[in-house]
Amino acid sequence: IRWERDLLLVDYINAAAKNTAALNFDCAANGENVTLKQRYNSFDVFVSSARGQIQEQAGRGTVDFMIVSAQEGLVIVEQMDGFVAAPEAKKPIGPYLAGTLRDGTINVIAVPQHKSFEKDEVIFGFKGFQMGDSSVILAEWVPLYFTPTFQAPNLKNHKGALSFYDLFLNKPEYLVRGAITNFNNA
Numbered sequence: 001i002r003w004e005r006d007l008l009l010v011d012y013i014n015a016a017a018k019n020t021a022a023l024n025f026d027c028a029a030n031g032e033n034v035t036l037k038q039r040y041n042s043f044d045v046f047v048s049s050a051r052g053q054i055q056e057q058a059g060r061g062t063v064d065f066m067i068v069s070a071q072e073g074l075v076i077v078e079q080m081d082g083f084v085a086a087p088e089a090k091k092p093i094g095p096y097l098a099g100t101l102r103d104g105t106i107n108v109i110a111v112p113q114h115k116s117f118e119k120d121e122v123i124f125g126f127k128g129f130q131m132g133d134s135s136v137i138l139a140e141w142v143p144l145y146f147t148p149t150f151q152a153p154n155l156k157n158h159k160g161a162l163s164f165y166d167l168f169l170n171k172p173e174y175l176v177r178g179a180i181t182n183f184n185n186a
Contacts (some may be wrong), residue, residue, distance in 0.1 A: 001106060
């Protein structure tokens with residue numbers, strides 16, 4: 001249930017994020033004689049640029065989180081100086097916290113292959129200062145509830161699990177999107 005809910009949350013954020021051409025990162029070497037780590041480490045400039053884009057759109061804010069694909073975006077972010085892998089990222093199911101950047105101030109969320117989140121997309125977001133100022137509000141009323149036992153005609157007992165929650169897009173101006181190009185040409 002959490003996996004489905006988290007993918008729905010990623011879909012909401014992805015649909016709301018403003019596509020910004022200034023945040024498109026080109027992985028191609030362009031004739032430069034640099035290592036892959038040096039090239040990918042330059043992605044840090046785009047994180048700073050995303051902060052500026054959010055401040056320009058909303059009048060305030062910074063980058064609190066990044067959503068990247070586990071196939072391309074995470075490969076680049078893992079090469080950046082200051083990336084610290086999260087211990088729970090070893091056996092992920094669905095979207096997961098892969099680690100942090102900039103002394104733990106930016107959470108990096110990786111999304112395994114998903115139909116509505118392209119592997120070359122990168123979303124930068126600001127959480128907001130308080131609940132009413134949040135970019136997205138996820139309100140869980142009952143995190144996990146087991147249904148009463150149902151006995152089928154074959155005399156096997158069945159139980160279901162469900163969750164009650166609401167998802168609300170509050171401040172879409174806190175979300176910006178970029179892309180990764182020429183990943184395989186790096």
